[in-house]
Amino acid sequence: MPDGTFYVTTPIYYVNDIPHIGHSYTSIACDVLARYHRLCGRDVHFLTGTDEHGIKVQRAAEANNETPIQLANRVVERSKSLWQRLNISNDDFIRTTQQRHEKVVQLVFQKLHDVGALVLGDYSGWYCASCENFLTEDELADGNCPDCGKKAEWASEPTYFFKMSEYGGRLLAHLDQHPEFVRPQVRFNEVYSRVKEGLRDVSVTRSSLKWGVPLPFDTGHVVYVWIDALVNYISALGYPDGELYEKFWPADVHIIGKDIIWFHAVIWPCILMALDLPLPKTVFAHGWWTNTGEKMSKSKGNFVDPVAMTDRYGADAYRYFLLREMPFGQDGDFSETALVGRINNDLGNDLGNLLHRTLTMIEKYCDGVVPHIDVGALDLGQRSQELLDVYHSRMRDVEFSRALEAIWELIRSGNQWVEKSKPWKLAKVPEKEADLGAVLCALAATLRVASVMLWPFMPKKTEKLREQLGLCGEPDSFDSDGVFTNLQPGTRVAKGEPLFPRIQE
Ligand code: MSP
16 A cells, blocks of 8 residues: 555634534534545544634624633534544644744745745725625625625725735646646536636735734735635644644645635636745545535525434444535535435445345354455455455545445445355255354454445444444555455454344334
């Protein structure tokens, strides 16, 4: 397996409100990637954090009668506890109010100023406080923000513009040479055609606001919250001379939602070009969840709450559902009925059943010890190798739902193998003892290979499954656990509670 490094990031989440399904989706996706690449033997750095400045957070704090930092401190605790509950294995958590971050934002602005990439002017135009986004007259829909639907506000203030118009040609050339820079393809096409039309300069400081990082060379301004936020991807690594920066930049992938693609795939790379820094390798934009067909919004109060879902169904089932139900990159609909269906069918009937019958038969026919037989040549062994290869290629392509399909093909092959080989019949014929042993050994091997593939998605349940199979909970690597024939002699199974008890629909 390849080694090397892998740097993956979530967007940093606004602290105006507590995290909902959308935030948990991005974080779970990043966590699965981080765990997968660690299992492949790579040195992984997984970053998440919070975006704490700007008008939106300031107003939310005012509405709560608290200071922005009080609000931020409160929400940060809620976020961290949600990430723990969901078993998010981030290596770092950056807050934009930390000094380590603010000083890098100031350094970045000083550099942009020094290279002549900034110009002082006046901004007069529309602003969406909810998206923290400058909007042109043409972009408005009936005076409202085209993304969130909230009323746009008129802003008129002195500002520094970043001369983004100068970087359009270079960005277009980069897109031409790096079709993997923006994914999936539909987002690439969208970005490409807009960049081709030419880029406008963008306002990057605000003089009507106090809650932000002060500009080092003009204290009448704070840094525009979006640029402040984007810098987190390098400030957390200790840019300009941190060891982590040397080791992990450029990022392998920024995972984001499709609504924030312009900031990540256009503005951020142009800033990096102005600083003469390498660009991230890929910006991957996932789709949006609706709730039983409806867009989720604060006013409708219909945000799916990850805490309630994990209380009811457990973190692993929730993680599995989100990544299995909608292909990564497309939009999809959340419904509790569909979640329960997946738990009962995929997790209970397919996976749970294969585990249960395998363990029961090993206990019944082999005194609980997995027969140690070379089963590499069996169909099931070959199938497992093929499906593991398919899985790897889909994981590298960030195709979570299809990678899970490959695992389920293996699980179904295991169940079909039971039907076909009828171990209960073999057990009745003393001369067939070796055949029976091979069948049971192959089933245990199938579950072991499936478990290492599954672990990035459902770490806790998979660890329990592995313990029942007599293995150590956390898999070590694909090199050892992914090999069908790699069984330790004398492995003793320990059947336990069903992993996914049936849920009443
Ligand atoms: N603070 C900025 C990101 C700065 S990154 C340098 C931000 N924060 S956010 O809290 O509003 O949103 C974070 C992520 O949640 C976005 O990627 C967004 O796409 C995602 N989602 C918000 N609602 C969502 C759904 N309903 N479905 C899926 N993801 C959604 O933007």
